[in-house]
Amino acid sequence: MTTAAIIVAAGRGTRAGGDLPKQWQDLSGKPVLAHTIAAFAGQVDRVILVIHPQDRDRAAGFGLQVVEGGATRAESVRNALDWLAGQGVTKVLIHDGARPLVSATVIAAVLRALDEAPGAAPALQVTDALWRGADGNVTGTAPRDGLWRAQTPQGFRFEAILAAHRAHPGGAADDVEVARWAGHRVTIVQGDEDNMKLTYPQDFIRAERLLRGRDMDIRLGNGYDVHAFTPGDHVWLCGVKVAHDKALLGHSDADVGMHALTDAIYGALAEGDIGVHFPPSDPQWKGAASHIFLRHAMSRVAARGYTLANCDVTLVCERPKIGPHQAAMRSALAGIMGVDMDRISVKATTSERLGFTGREEGIAALATCALVRA
Secondary structure (H helix, E strand, O other), rough: EEEEEEEEEEOOOOHOOOOHHHHHHHEEEEHHHHHHHHHHOOOOOOEEEEEOHHHHHHHHOOEHHHHHHOOOHHHHHHHHHHOOOOOOEEEEEEEOOOOOOOOOOHHHHHHOOOOOOOOOEEEEOOOEEEEEEEOOOEEEEOOOOOOOOOOOOOEEEHHHHHHHHHHHHOOOHHHHHHHHHOOOOOOEOOOOOOOOOOHHHHHHHHHHHHHHHHHOOOEEEEEEEEEEEEOOOOOEOOOOOEEEEEEOOOOOOHHHHHHHHHHHHHHHHOOOOOOOOOOOHHHOOOOOOOHHHHHHHHHHHHOOEEEEEEEEEEEEEOOOOOOOHHHHHHHHHHHHHOHHHHHHEEEEOOOOOOHHOOOOEEEEEEEEEEEEOO
């Protein structure tokens, strides 16, 4: 079994504006067609590109089989089908080159449907009210029951659609119309709102926004730390010196909240924990201020191209009381991390006198963070 995709890109697309046909215009730094072709990588066995004769030089860089289109879309599709004839293709997908956001899910659904039906195509059910209009005014309404918005790729068993195109008199709106004219059943599979066809200039703006969303990389990390109490008269918590009748025991200044947060950031980056970057066996970190660790973690965030979306630190202890110091802690962390306070949460809870924190043997801290790269 061999599957092929025909990407139809021979039109001129004048409604989109610009100096180039829409399929060759820039979209997020690449031609629209580059995104469309990439969507089929690994989904089919071969891709055929149908182009206008004037675009041969532009198409050469894709390294695909190129077929020249005809005066109409139907002629362009038939040229590609004729070229594929006799090459063992069993299933063929026919896709608009100006639909660069088609998903692997939609492509796979169409191919699966061809196991049971001679034709399949994605579509979205019409949910908006439908009007008739003239001269800028509403002149009537139309029922929307049973109406669908057609998309591509439209898929077919190869020999059936080849024969249908060869016999069709012309003038069909799409390949589904050709298949149905020949008496073939076409199954509807669920389409995708993002699978838009670029037609007007404003469509490029929406497509850019959708691509940015797809390219966004969101990473989550969590951290947990514990430090036992030792004799002393203060503790460091989230960068704030808090008076207390004990201190926290640790290799550094034992800021349990900042340690948990630092580990959460390293975790989101998949770069280990504090001990990896600042080994406790190294004497230079004995008694070190924890802001050194947190600043280093944030430098790694910047170096990897991420920004901090938000972070949340929870301190678990009976005493000292955290509430009076929350604002100062958020402010201290914001200064160290170089972010706004509204991205930082610090809160506290007790363990209801249970466990080592309930017995006031130490303090525990949990932290989560979200990093974003767009």
